[in-house]
Amino acid sequence: MVNYPGGVALARRQTLKQTKTVTFGKRGMTFEAELNASNAYYLAQGLAVIHKKPTPVQIVKVDYPKRSRAKITEAYFRQASTTDYSGVYQGHYLDFEAKETRNKSSFPLKNFHDHQINHMANVLEQKGLAFVLLHFTVLARTFLLKASDLIPFYQQHEGQKSIPLAFIEKHGYELPTNQLPSMPYLDCVQQILGGESHFKAKTS
Amino acid sequence: MVNYPGGVALARRQTLKQTKTVTFGKRGMTFEAELNASNAYYLAQGLAVIHKKPTPVQIVKVDYPKRSRAKITEAYFRQASTTDYSGVYQGHYLDFEAKETRNKSSFPLKNFHDHQINHMANVLEQKGLAFVLLHFTVLARTFLLKASDLIPFYQQHEGQKSIPLAFIEKHGYELPTNQLPSMPYLDCVQQILGGESHFKAKTS
Numbered sequence: 001m002v003n004y005p006g007g008v009a010l011a012r013r014q015t016l017k018q019t020k021t022v023t024f025g026k027r028g029m030t031f032e033a034e035l036n037a038s039n040a041y042y043l044a045q046g047l048a049v050i051h052k053k054p055t056p057v058q059i060v061k062v063d064y065p066k067r068s069r070a071k072i073t074e075a076y077f078r079q080a081s082t083t084d085y086s087g088v089y090q091g092h093y094l095d096f097e098a099k100e101t102r103n104k105s106s107f108p109l110k111n112f113h114d115h116q117i118n119h120m121a122n123v124l125e126q127k128g129l130a131f132v133l134l135h136f137t138v139l140a141r142t143f144l145l146k147a148s149d150l151i152p153f154y155q156q157h158e159g160q161k162s163i164p165l166a167f168i169e170k171h172g173y174e175l176p177t178n179q180l181p182s183m184p185y186l187d188c189v190q191q192i193l194g195g196e197s198h199f200k201a202k203t204s
Numbered sequence: 205m206v207n208y209p210g211g212v213a214l215a216r217r218q219t220l221k222q223t224k225t226v227t228f229g230k231r232g233m234t235f236e237a238e239l240n241a242s243n244a245y246y247l248a249q250g251l252a253v254i255h256k257k258p259t260p261v262q263i264v265k266v267d268y269p270k271r272s273r274a275k276i277t278e279a280y281f282r283q284a285s286t287t288d289y290s291g292v293y294q295g296h297y298l299d300f301e302a303k304e305t306r307n308k309s310s311f312p313l314k315n316f317h318d319h320q321i322n323h324m325a326n327v328l329e330q331k332g333l334a335f336v337l338l339h340f341t342v343l344a345r346t347f348l349l350k351a352s353d354l355i356p357f358y359q360q361h362e363g364q365k366s367i368p369l370a371f372i373e374k375h376g377y378e379l380p381t382n383q384l385p386s387m388p389y390l391d392c393v394q395q396i397l398g399g400e401s402h403f404k405a406k407t408s
Contacts, residue, residue: 088297091331127295
């Protein structure tokens with residue numbers, strides 16, 4: 001086995017698989033639920049600290065009933081100014097957005113907003129690792145695409161409505177199919193950080 | 205001037221000070237507002253990408269009126285599972301909680317919850333920089349105290365209700381008084397990362 005930190009993940013996962021007490025990655029879970037479960041797994045195993053940010057809400061009115069907890073009675077959804085997920089992995093800042101589509105041959109660009117693209121560009125400037133996780137529901141395939149590949153595409157194809165799957169296959173990193181965690185994106189992150197390319201070569 | 209990235213912050217601040225168009229750090233702003241303005245300054249200057257996380261809210265009921273935006277009509281505050289602030293500075297993951305007190309000689313420990321302490325310990329394990337910003341309102345002094353100093357104190361003094369100012373002065377980093385940004389905590393972060401100690405020696 002190659003001796004890099006991701007190897008720990010692989011080794012621990014192997015061990016856990018053998019116990020056959022699979023609590024994550026159940027069939028039928030939504031992409032977001034699978035991702036949150038994967039983050040919970042990474043946290044519990046001491047492999048990374050990645051959290052989904054709470055939905056930003058503008059609170060207008062709150063009731064404080066006696067002997068009961070505060071109840072928000074009027075609030076509105078606000079647009080997020082950042083991506084949904086961030087955290088730290090082996091000293092590296094990770095920052096990403098996760099989206100899914102039922103399309104089979106391309107990923108709609110409307111899933112990304114200008115402010116998120118700007119945020120990812122800011123993160124890159126600060127030497128953080130920014131990316132998107134693109135989940136093709138029907139194909140049951142998930143890719144990590146670095147912001148450094150997404151942003152130029154986004155800027156150069158303003159008229160275009162989607163990213164072709166071929167572009168994602170060429171520039172992205174496909175997540176291996178896996179049970180625990182079911183969205184093992186750190187394997188791809190480790191390839192990027194370690195400059196590893198064996199997995200990419202294997203799947204392309 | 206010492207040639208480290210924080211020097212850029214100092215240099216730019218000097219330049220901006222001379223223009224006398226101070227829009228941040230107004231008198232009378234709350235500590236949180238000053239901190240958010242400082243983060244906005246750091247972001248605008250391309251010095252760091254640090255955001256406050258939204259307040260976590262459990263949404264129970266949402267109305268979708270016709271021709272109007274969705275209105276949340278029942279929701280509750282949830283306890284945060286992480287600290288309030290996180291982001292990236294020159295490739296380094298920063299994660300912190302900011303609290304204030306009107307006390308003059310100590311900082312109440314009840315400001316910190318077990319789950320936040322746990323989160324900071326997890327961040328340290330992933331080689332992130334976790335800390336707290338402690339603001340003494342009456343003294344008008346603010347300190348950065350590393351989680352690696354806070355956590356042992358928290359664990360060893362379970363019976364004790366507060367951290368003495370003397371401990372914070374000894375182990376922490378006092379934020380310089382400043383107009384723009386008014387809470388220049390990155391100066392302290394840079395000292396920690398660069399192992400610089402000249403500022404600490406100057407103020408102790």
